[in-house]
Amino acid sequence: MEREVKVVIYGMGEIGKRVVRALSEKKGVKVVGAIDIAESKIGKDVGELAGLDRKLGVVVSPNVDKVLGETKPDVVIHMTQSYFKKVFPQLVKIVEYGANVVSTCEELSYPYIVDENLAKKLDSLAKEHGVTILGTGINPGFLMDTLVITLTGACVKVNKIKVTRVINASTRREPFQRKIGAGLSVEEFNDRIKKKIISGHVGLEQSIALIASALGWKLDKIVVEDVKPVVAEKEIKTDFLVVKPGQVAGLMQIAKGIAEGEEKIILDFRAFVGASEEYDAIEIDGLPPINEKIVPCVHGDWGTVAMVINSIPKVINAPPGLKTMKDLPVPSATPVDLRVCLKS
Amino acid sequence: MEREVKVVIYGMGEIGKRVVRALSEKKGVKVVGAIDIAESKIGKDVGELAGLDRKLGVVVSPNVDKVLGETKPDVVIHMTQSYFKKVFPQLVKIVEYGANVVSTCEELSYPYIVDENLAKKLDSLAKEHGVTILGTGINPGFLMDTLVITLTGACVKVNKIKVTRVINASTRREPFQRKIGAGLSVEEFNDRIKKKIISGHVGLEQSIALIASALGWKLDKIVVEDVKPVVAEKEIKTDFLVVKPGQVAGLMQIAKGIAEGEEKIILDFRAFVGASEEYDAIEIDGLPPINEKIVPCVHGDWGTVAMVINSIPKVINAPPGLKTMKDLPVPSATPVDLRVCLKS
Numbered sequence: 001m002e003r004e005v006k007v008v009i010y011g012m013g014e015i016g017k018r019v020v021r022a023l024s025e026k027k028g029v030k031v032v033g034a035i036d037i038a039e040s041k042i043g044k045d046v047g048e049l050a051g052l053d054r055k056l057g058v059v060v061s062p063n064v065d066k067v068l069g070e071t072k073p074d075v076v077i078h079m080t081q082s083y084f085k086k087v088f089p090q091l092v093k094i095v096e097y098g099a100n101v102v103s104t105c106e107e108l109s110y111p112y113i114v115d116e117n118l119a120k121k122l123d124s125l126a127k128e129h130g131v132t133i134l135g136t137g138i139n140p141g142f143l144m145d146t147l148v149i150t151l152t153g154a155c156v157k158v159n160k161i162k163v164t165r166v167i168n169a170s171t172r173r174e175p176f177q178r179k180i181g182a183g184l185s186v187e188e189f190n191d192r193i194k195k196k197i198i199s200g201h202v203g204l205e206q207s208i209a210l211i212a213s214a215l216g217w218k219l220d221k222i223v224v225e226d227v228k229p230v231v232a233e234k235e236i237k238t239d240f241l242v243v244k245p246g247q248v249a250g251l252m253q254i255a256k257g258i259a260e261g262e263e264k265i266i267l268d269f270r271a272f273v274g275a276s277e278e279y280d281a282i283e284i285d286g287l288p289p290i291n292e293k294i295v296p297c298v299h300g301d302w303g304t305v306a307m308v309i310n311s312i313p314k315v316i317n318a319p320p321g322l323k324t325m326k327d328l329p330v331p332s333a334t335p336v337d338l339r340v341c342l343k344s
Numbered sequence: 345m346e347r348e349v350k351v352v353i354y355g356m357g358e359i360g361k362r363v364v365r366a367l368s369e370k371k372g373v374k375v376v377g378a379i380d381i382a383e384s385k386i387g388k389d390v391g392e393l394a395g396l397d398r399k400l401g402v403v404v405s406p407n408v409d410k411v412l413g414e415t416k417p418d419v420v421i422h423m424t425q426s427y428f429k430k431v432f433p434q435l436v437k438i439v440e441y442g443a444n445v446v447s448t449c450e451e452l453s454y455p456y457i458v459d460e461n462l463a464k465k466l467d468s469l470a471k472e473h474g475v476t477i478l479g480t481g482i483n484p485g486f487l488m489d490t491l492v493i494t495l496t497g498a499c500v501k502v503n504k505i506k507v508t509r510v511i512n513a514s515t516r517r518e519p520f521q522r523k524i525g526a527g528l529s530v531e532e533f534n535d536r537i538k539k540k541i542i543s544g545h546v547g548l549e550q551s552i553a554l555i556a557s558a559l560g561w562k563l564d565k566i567v568v569e570d571v572k573p574v575v576a577e578k579e580i581k582t583d584f585l586v587v588k589p590g591q592v593a594g595l596m597q598i599a600k601g602i603a604e605g606e607e608k609i610i611l612d613f614r615a616f617v618g619a620s621e622e623y624d625a626i627e628i629d630g631l632p633p634i635n636e637k638i639v640p641c642v643h644g645d646w647g648t649v650a651m652v653i654n655s656i657p658k659v660i661n662a663p664p665g666l667k668t669m670k671d672l673p674v675p676s677a678t679p680v681d682l683r684v685c686l687k688s
Contacts, residue, residue: 142497146674149674153654216685287650306632337560
């Protein structure tokens with residue numbers, strides 16, 4: 001591909017803005033359109049909205065048909081919602097306009113366990129229009145699934161897999177600390193869980209299903225446990241709040257893939273203030289055994305932006321259809337000029 | 345593919361034997377032939393030679409044409425030599441018999457830097473015969489290249505990469521300890537280097553070139569430094585030998601990928617007795633930065649066997665041609681029944 005890759009941003013939230021900023025430092029790629037329904041964003045220049053010091057000459061529009069019809073993008077970076085059924089009509093429309101899709105929709109990272117028929121329908125539609133659809137991100141999409149799968153490549157045998165992600169929320173912004181319940185009493189926390197003000201991590205189920213699918217494992221069930229509070233044992237002070245002993249420091253959630261009564265895949269996600277270490281760990285009980293750890297844990301927002309941008313050449317080069325991370329070539333950072341990694 | 349995958353073992357050395365043992369625990373795959381030129385192996389049953397407690401009904405033959413012609417394998421597991429030009433005629437013959445190839449030839453993991461024309465010729469020939477050729481292993485093939493590339497997938501920007509593999513030879517067999525020079529004086533060590541009795545790790549150059557290729561980096565040069573002794577500071581006793589202070593504990597080798605005067609990729613390989621920790625570490629200076637470590641380091645022999653076996657479905661499913669690890673889907677352990685991961 002000799003010309004620039006044309007990208008439309010669908011969803012100008014925090015990740016969307018970062019994607020715009022990161023793309024502005026690349027060559028061979030151009031943001032040609034942006035879609036968002038928020039009144040506060042409509043009509044604004046994408047560059048200014050993203051915090052760049054210059055206009056990009058592209059304004060945010062709520063009109064999907066107009067943007068896609070007029071710009072004819074190669075790829076739409078889709079960042080609107082977490083649930084497959086909710087984004088399905090949006091994806092159908094993008095595909096019908098003949099554009100490839102990289103989406104951060106968590107459930108799209110392995111949609112077959114949400115609604116197999118709908119996933120197959122999307123796959124057929126993508127093939128019909130000659131485009132590729134991929135759900136990705138840092139988690140789901142990489143740390144608790146694709147990276148795990150990759151490491152099993154060095155194993156002759158795999159018996160059991162344990163993955164742990166621990167985020168020290170003390171180093172994060174105030175909204176994140178509040179979101180995970182830091183500083184609440186256990187009662188308040190449980191009440192917010194009930195009212196769905198605090199919700200779990202979407203995608204643990206997808207990560208387990210993606211791993212099992214790559215390894216050819218037939219799971220009997222995937223159990224996603226309730227979100228639980230991580231209770232502080234001693235006082236924790238952050239820049240924004242104080243957590244007293246017995247109060248909530250954050251949250252944790254565990255999911256398990258079970259086959260023949262055995263826990264074959266265990267994912268353990270924790271985010272709380274005062275964590276002594278933050279890390280991403282993968283333990284594979286196999287031949288050979290593999291104990292891998294990333295310290296500190298990979299930054300979620302930048303990691304997601306990276307996974308999204310780095311998937312652009314992969315989806316353009318891939319055969320058409322609805323793909324998952326296990327179907328595509330190994331992830332890799334894109335060069336400064338994106339055209340380098342596009343097949344001509 | 346409903347029938348069993350037919351495999352020929354080309355090279356019944358230590359890795360070849362382990363591959364036979366590992367394949368014997370899988371379903372949907374059958375060793376249909378074995379090639380080796382060693383007088384001591386010819387005519388022996390592959391199962392017995394590999395240390396299985398049963399015959400496989402396949403005997404080792406030195407006659408490549410006979411074995412390939414009679415067995416018509418889907419894949420040949422090729423494990424003979426380290427250098428691309430030496431194995432080239434062997435690979436050509438396999439391809440002409442219409443079989444896919446997974447090879448542990450170190451230079452084949454990225455042969456373009458050895459002889460670009462020869463590599464392109466092999467690619468054309470593979471396409472002509474509709475087969476796929478892959479050079480892989482644990483190192484080169486995974487720890488110092490494919491895994492590195494995979495981790496950069498979570499980076500928006502990559503400035504510099506450092507990879508370190510430290511093997512504690514104290515835990516290895518005596519021949520390995522002797523091979524790396526443990527117990528020699530520095531003079532003896534350097535003499536053996538000169539006489540090429542002790543040689544460096546083959547493949548560091550390939551690993552650097554593979555990473556650069558995946559990231560779209562143009563390197564000015566790849567510098568592979570001389571093998572150097574790791575000198576013991578205190579006495580080290582192993583089950584087989586004693587190293588006194590000032591004597592050689594093992595060896596180390598460094599390779600660098602350089603662009604515009606900057607060291608962009610550094611690979612540091614060390615194997616010595618008395619290492620306090622053995623590990624595989626990857627440090628990516630990027631956005632976000634990633635510091636990853638596998639402790640203990642991945643077992644080289646089992647890791648290579650795994651990479652080879654796990655590549656069987658990938659090469660069968662891949663489009664024809666000479667491929668490198670970056671071109672194929674993410675590595676993954678094969679299920680017990682290999683047929684599960686084959687496209688029909």
